[in-house]
Amino acid sequence: MAEQTTTRPQAPTPEPGGKGSGPREPITQPKLGLVGWLRWMWRNLTSMRTALFLLLLLGIAALPGSYFPQRGIDAARTAQWIADHPTAGPFLDRLGFFEVYATPWFSAIYLLLFISLVGCVVPRTKVHWKAMRSTPPRTPARLSRLEHHASAEVDATPEQVVQVAREALRRRRFRVHSHDDVTVSAENGYVKETGNLVFHFALILVIVGVAIGYLFGWKGDVIVPVGKTMSNQLSQYDTFSPGPWVNPEKLAPFTIKVDRFDATFEENVTGRGQFGQPRNFTAYVTTKDAPGAAPKDSTIQVNHPLEMDGAGVFLLGNGYAPVVTVRDAKGNETFSGPVPFLAQDNNYRSVGAIKVTGADPKPLGFSGLFLPTAVVNKDQGPISIFPDLKNPALALTLYEGELFPGGRPQSVYLLDTAQMTQVTSKNDKTGQTEPLRIWLEPGQTFDLPGGRGSITFDRVDRFAGLSVRHDPGRWLTLVAALLALAGLIVTLTVRRRRVFVRVSPAGDAGRTVVTVGGLTKGDDDGLGRVVERALTDITSALPGTPDTSTETSTSTDRDPRP
Amino acid sequence: MTNETFAGYSNLALYSAMAVFLVAMICNAVYLAGLVPSRDRRRDAGAERELVAAGSAGGTGSAPAAAGARTAARADDGPDVDVPAKARKAAGIASTMTWLGALLLVVSVALRGLSVDRWPLGNMFEFAVMASMFTSLAYCVWSTRRDLRWLGLFITGPLLLVLGMAVTVWYTQAAELLPSLKSYWLVIHVTVAVIAMAIFTLGAVASVLYLVKDAFQRSGRASILDRFPSAESMERTSYGLHIVAFPLWTFTLIAGAIWARQAWASYWNWDPKEVWTFVIWVVYAAYLHSRATSGISRQVANWIALAGYVCLILNFTVVNVFFVGQHSYSGL
Numbered sequence: 014m015a016e017q018t019t020t021r022p023q024a025p026t027p028e029p030g031g032k033g034s035g036p037r038e039p040i041t042q043p044k045l046g047l048v049g050w051l052r053w054m055w056r057n058l059t060s061m062r063t064a065l066f067l068l069l070l071l072g073i074a075a076l077p078g079s080y081f082p083q084r085g086i087d088a089a090r091t092a093q094w095i096a097d098h099p100t101a102g103p104f105l106d107r108l109g110f111f112e113v114y115a116t117p118w119f120s121a122i123y124l125l126l127f128i129s130l131v132g133c134v135v136p137r138t139k140v141h142w143k144a145m146r147s148t149p150p151r152t153p154a155r156l157s158r159l160e161h162h163a164s165a166e167v168d169a170t171p172e173q174v175v176q177v178a179r180e181a182l183r184r185r186r187f188r189v190h191s192h193d194d195v196t197v198s199a200e201n202g203y204v205k206e207t208g209n210l211v212f213h214f215a216l217i218l219v220i221v222g223v224a225i226g227y228l229f230g231w232k233g234d235v236i237v238p239v240g241k242t243m244s245n246q247l248s249q250y251d252t253f254s255p256g257p258w259v260n261p262e263k264l265a266p267f268t269i270k271v272d273r274f275d276a277t278f279e280e281n282v283t284g285r286g287q288f289g290q291p292r293n294f295t296a297y298v299t300t301k302d303a304p305g306a307a308p309k310d311s312t313i314q315v316n317h318p319l320e321m322d323g324a325g326v327f328l329l330g331n332g333y334a335p336v337v338t339v340r341d342a343k344g345n346e347t348f349s350g351p352v353p354f355l356a357q358d359n360n361y362r363s364v365g366a367i368k369v370t371g372a373d374p375k376p377l378g379f380s381g382l383f384l385p386t387a388v389v390n391k392d393q394g395p396i397s398i399f400p401d402l403k404n405p406a407l408a409l410t411l412y413e414g415e416l417f418p419g420g421r422p423q424s425v426y427l428l429d430t431a432q433m434t435q436v437t438s439k440n441d442k443t444g445q446t447e448p449l450r451i452w453l454e455p456g457q458t459f460d461l462p463g464g465r466g467s468i469t470f471d472r473v474d475r476f477a478g479l480s481v482r483h484d485p486g487r488w489l490t491l492v493a494a495l496l497a498l499a500g501l502i503v504t505l506t507v508r509r510r511r512v513f514v515r516v517s518p519a520g521d522a523g524r525t526v527v528t529v530g531g532l533t534k535g536d537d538d539g540l541g542r543v544v545e546r547a548l549t550d551i552t553s554a555l556p557g558t559p560d561t562s563t564e565t566s567t568s569t570d571r572d573p574r575p
Numbered sequence: 576m577t578n579e580t581f582a583g584y585s586n587l588a589l590y591s592a593m594a595v596f597l598v599a600m601i602c603n604a605v606y607l608a609g610l611v612p613s614r615d616r617r618r619d620a621g622a623e624r625e626l627v628a629a630g631s632a633g634g635t636g637s638a639p640a641a642a643g644a645r646t647a648a649r650a651d652d653g654p655d656v657d658v659p660a661k662a663r664k665a666a667g668i669a670s671t672m673t674w675l676g677a678l679l680l681v682v683s684v685a686l687r688g689l690s691v692d693r694w695p696l697g698n699m700f701e702f703a704v705m706a707s708m709f710t711s712l713a714y715c716v717w718s719t720r721r722d723l724r725w726l727g728l729f730i731t732g733p734l735l736l737v738l739g740m741a742v743t744v745w746y747t748q749a750a751e752l753l754p755s756l757k758s759y760w761l762v763i764h765v766t767v768a769v770i771a772m773a774i775f776t777l778g779a780v781a782s783v784l785y786l787v788k789d790a791f792q793r794s795g796r797a798s799i800l801d802r803f804p805s806a807e808s809m810e811r812t813s814y815g816l817h818i819v820a821f822p823l824w825t826f827t828l829i830a831g832a833i834w835a836r837q838a839w840a841s842y843w844n845w846d847p848k849e850v851w852t853f854v855i856w857v858v859y860a861a862y863l864h865s866r867a868t869s870g871i872s873r874q875v876a877n878w879i880a881l882a883g884y885v886c887l888i889l890n891f892t893v894v895n896v897f898f899v900g901q902h903s904y905s906g907l
């Protein structure tokens with residue numbers, strides 16, 4: 014560790030207070046061409062100070078993304094935020110505050126950090142490789158100068174003592190070498206640097222794993238009402254985001270049918286923030302690896318994804334899909350089936366739209382709310398007061414006209430009313446014309462005015478919101494992260510220490526003074542103990558009781574008090 | 576599912592722990608007050624110290640450096656020659672009370688767990704209580720190996736504050752968990768996070784005291800901090816704590832990512848809580864880095880460590896309650 018390459022920016026740095034910022038000392042750097050510049054920049058980039066600066070910068074740069082809504086996570090909330098802040102919103106948007114983790118500035122920081130990391134770790138690996146095969150350095154002339162040293166006089170010849178010292182240190186797992194007849198140099202704890210290098214290399218591997226996941230991974234979200242089947246095809250997904258190197262036409266051909274969906278909510282505990290909390294969601298499904306394959310029964314729960322061929326299937330959402338039937342004036346069905354409504358709050362007040370393109374005479378669009386436990390509140394209008402189906406109701410308004418103006422893509426939960434007109438009715442009490450309000454409970458039918466037929470609320474089904482995700486890089490990332498952790502623990506617990514032994518003849522013939530000194534880098538509370546232990550090892554291994562006129566000095570602290 | 580009796584006894588143990596910590600805090604304060612030498616004692620203090628140093632070095636330590644080492648060591652682990660008996664007694668009571676408080680918190684956490692029939696880490700209240708439990712336990716265990724009496728007041732004080740917040744602001748009735756929290760990864764990830772947080776807390780307190788003592792030393796003013804261990808020794812204590820906590824936090828990050836993949840399909844979603852966990856990790860990594868970077872002073876390094884701690888606290892308080900993310904489990 015002592016000759017550790019803490020690559021520091023060296024020449025050619027400008028003098029403090031000097032003009033300009035470029036290197037301009039002709040003596041230290043005779044021809045500073047492009048190469049010299051590049052080398053200078055490279056040295057600075059790979060210095061520990063730069064790494065430290067970039068680390069702190071990375072931390073700071075990551076923060077705004079936790080405060081501002083992020084488009085990739087919640088596009089609707091982002092759009093809302095920008096709309097709510099007409100001055101700051103667009104400005105921050107241009108700076109990338111709503112896509113922090115994909116902005117050039119964020120990418121630049123971590124890319125520079127990782128270039129710096131490579132540029133730092135590769136030379137250090139070379140140095141460490143050499144250090145591991147080289148012999149420990151010569152013993153300093155005066156061991157008593159070292160911070161930790163101890164000596165004793167023993168009843169043995171210098172040769173014997175050296176021999177014993179070598180064995181004793183080897184037994185303590187030191188690498189041992191004698192540069193001459195009267196000294197022993199020993200070193201251990203090389204694995205500290207190994208651990209450090211493993212840690213830093215593993216960080217690079219983590220990033221490689223993330224990159225593989227980004228390039229070859231994909232993610233699709235789909236809503237599947239109970240009784241329906243989804244197959245793993247691009248066309249089936251409500252949203253699908255593939256990585257740049259994914260062929261979305263070649264997905265594994267599995268299918269998943271949702272047979273049943275169970276949901277339970279807290280009804281017994283009424284403390285703050287507990288009543289009505291979800292307690293369990295389970296989707297019971299039948300899967301097939303390919304359309305013709307044998308069906309298998311499985312369940313998907315929150316925290317318990319279903320692993321299909323190359324993709325995990327996750328239960329990330331759920332809600333209600335009221336089953337409605339729309340008939341025309343003659344009683345022919347123009348629409349029938351479950352319509353997913355999207356929950357807006359914890360009590361599943363849900364919005365949705367029923368789009369009846371085949372209605373007669375004009376296409377009809379119902380828009381409104383589904384309420385699992387409906388009450389009409391004086392201030393808020395129709396709301397739900399519990400997430401489970403205690404008193405379900407549909408509250409709808411009706412539009413007619415062009416449902417898909419211009420064939421533009423639109424949300425399944427909302428009507429695009431640009432080319433539609435709202436159907437109105439006369440209020441019996443006030444006699445005024447107002448928008449038609451439809452209130453339906455399961456089993457009820459509402460006759461639409463003006464010969465437009467009727468709508469029936471048959472029953473309520475639930476739907477499962479499934480997210481299907483393929484990430485081929487995640488195993489690499491996981492293994493690399495665990496490797497980094499292991500390297501970290503090793504580098505933080507192991508100490509790299511040098512122990513030196515020097516022998517010299519004592520005043521009495523046949524006796525020898527043995528001095529042990531220790532050296533380490535940085536703080537090491539245990540070095541004194543190591544030195545003393547080494548001396549004890551040596552003295553106790555020698556024949557006869559040694560003279561224990563031990564003088565030890567293990568000064569670790571200098572008292573700052575006057 | 577929930578057993579109201581257990582929950583009641585759990586709260587009782589919690590309130591008892593707070594009362595006991597209050598006693599410990601007062602005794603710790605008495606101990607520190609006792610360290611301040613009275614006026615006439617202070618006059619002799621210099622000479623007295625010389626004598627003690629020479630005496631305890633036993634004649635072998637002829638070099639001045641060795642004598643200095645003995646003097647410093649006395650504050651660490653040497654005999655309390657010049658600590659008044661009253662102060663020593665107060666410190667003894669404080670130590671016993673802190674142990675008792677820590678054990679009462681263990682009881683409280685265990686009963687809470689029994690009452691809800693799950694690992695008691697489902698909301699901010701439970702998080703705060705368990706964090707206090709581990710902080711006091713870590714302090715008690717650590718103090719069996721070193722003299723940490725100088726830290727006592729600065730540990731028991733914040734503990735009381737956090738527990739006070741827990742029972743007033745964050746209190747949540749015993750109940751089951753949200754489905755997204757029903758996972759053994761909750762036990763692993765959050766428990767390790769709480770342990771890391773507890774040790775970071777001790778480290779942060781040591782860093783603050785180091786920085787204060789260092790500032791006093793530079794200005795040359797005498798203060799009670801002169802009776803604390805040397806600034807270098809306090810700084811090393813802080814580092815020792817941080818290098819235990821940092822791998823634990825690294826593990827928290829990894830375990831969180833594994834759990835996130837199970838619960839939310841992707842191991843990393845840049846959810847606010849994830850962002851903060853990451854930022855905390857990066858800042859503490861910067862602290863360790865700065866300590867090994869030549870040209871960066873120990874003071875700066877400790878300021879970075881404290882920045883990490885501020886992020887940790889913000890992560891628990893502000894981010895939990897006010898930031899919109901998938902981690903909305905504060906129970907508020």
Ligand code: HEM
Pocket residue numbers: 017018019059060061062064068126129130131133134209213216504505859860861863864867
């Ligand atoms: C992804 C960014 C990085 C992270 C998260 C990181 C993290 C760490 C951590 C936590 C340590 C502490 C281990 C210890 O004290 O022994 C450390 C040590 C070290 N890092 Fe990094 N590091 C990063 C990048 C770099 C870069 C770019 C360099 C090169 C300039 C570098 C050079 C070193 C060195 C030389 C040590 C050893 C310090 C010592 O001798 O104790 N690191 N790093």
